[in-house]
Amino acid sequence: MKLVIVGVGKLGLALLEGVTARGVIPAAQIGLLDANAARVEDIAARTGARAVTRAHLGDAERILVALQPRVFPEVSEWLARENIGYISTMAGVSVATLVRRLGTQRVVRVMPNLAATIGRSQTAITGPREAQDAGDLAFARDLFGAVGDAYELPEHLFNAFTGMSASGPAYVAVVAEALADGGVRMGLPRPLANELAAKLLVSTGELLQRRAHPGLLKDEVASPGGTTIAGLEALEAAGVRGGLMKAVIAATRRGTELGHDQE
Numbered sequence: 001m002k003l004v005i006v007g008v009g010k011l012g013l014a015l016l017e018g019v020t021a022r023g024v025i026p027a028a029q030i031g032l033l034d035a036n037a038a039r040v041e042d043i044a045a046r047t048g049a050r051a052v053t054r055a056h057l058g059d060a061e062r063i064l065v066a067l068q069p070r071v072f073p074e075v076s077e078w079l080a081r082e083n084i085g086y087i088s089t090m091a092g093v094s095v096a097t098l099v100r101r102l103g104t105q106r107v108v109r110v111m112p113n114l115a116a117t118i119g120r121s122q123t124a125i126t127g128p129r130e131a132q133d134a135g136d137l138a139f140a141r142d143l144f145g146a147v148g149d150a151y152e153l154p155e156h157l158f159n160a161f162t163g164m165s166a167s168g169p170a171y172v173a174v175v176a177e178a179l180a181d182g183g184v185r186m187g188l189p190r191p192l193a194n195e196l197a198a199k200l201l202v203s204t205g206e207l208l209q210r211r212a213h214p215g216l217l218k219d220e221v222a223s224p225g226g227t228t229i230a231g232l233e234a235l236e237a238a239g240v241r242g243g244l245m246k247a248v249i250a251a252t253r254r255g256t257e258l259g260h261d262q263e
């Protein structure tokens, strides 16, 4: 097997779907291992990947660890194998901790996001020299490059990347929900409001990619004395900018805490 995914939860499944949809690795060469065996059997039947047990782990070329950080100390006791490269998506868990608990330098720390499922993840990647020499870093670059954009990032920036980009879909979903709530408050039917909110985020994202600065788009929309500037005034009064900045700061700090917990 080219890859075994250990922990087929929300992210593990998103990666599996993204990878198999793009044919990066044939589904039959991907193993799946999770605490919930029935769920994995289901996913295996649906995707063509193989449900495996701990006994199969030695057959893997590489293992992708997509577990919650809190279970890693216990799982690492049976996960460690010789001659296997590991790729970890666990928030906060450092390369040093991975190396110590897995007993190998062949570790790659990555931080994708749920958009992997549609091939639009932004994934940070780092790893030590041994992971580079063994081809593990190149493997991760190819894998995550196939399900979005891969960025090699110094490890000291990983928690900031996590707090902004990996947690980001949740913040943006809250923005979408709140916009739709505003529309409903002003009389729009809920299905229409939800659809408009989702489309606004997609179209605005595409417009932003064409402009040098988000402020330019904001200025083009806001007419003097018009509706938008009145809305923007309300946003500033509610402290929305500071709130979003604080969300990234809090999530980054939480990443640091999670890392200390698993050392």
Ligand SMILES: NC(=O)C1=CN([C@@H]2O[C@H](COP(=O)(O)OP(=O)(O)OC[C@H]3O[C@@H](n4cnc5c(N)ncnc54)[C@H](OP(=O)(O)O)[C@@H]3O)[C@@H](O)[C@H]2O)C=CC1
Binding pocket: 006, 007, 008, 009, 010, 011, 012, 033, 034, 035, 036, 066, 067, 068, 069, 071, 075, 089, 090, 091, 111, 112, 113, 114, 166, 167
């Ligand atoms: N969700 C996201 O958007 C992102 C998550 N991450 C990181 O990826 C990791 C996974 O996140 P996410 O997918 O959301 O988490 P989930 O809780 O959805 O997935 C973890 C999976 O691991 C399973 N599991 C728990 N204990 C064991 C065990 N002992 N052996 C095998 N499987 C086990 C869980 O089963 P059960 O539910 O039955 O306990 C679950 O299916 C986390 O470390 C997170 O920090 C990184 C980027 C984005």
Ligand SMILES: O=C(O)[C@@H]1CCC=N1
Binding pocket: 091, 162, 166, 167
């Ligand atoms: O909330 C979390 O801890 C994980 C890491 C980034 C996104 N989800």
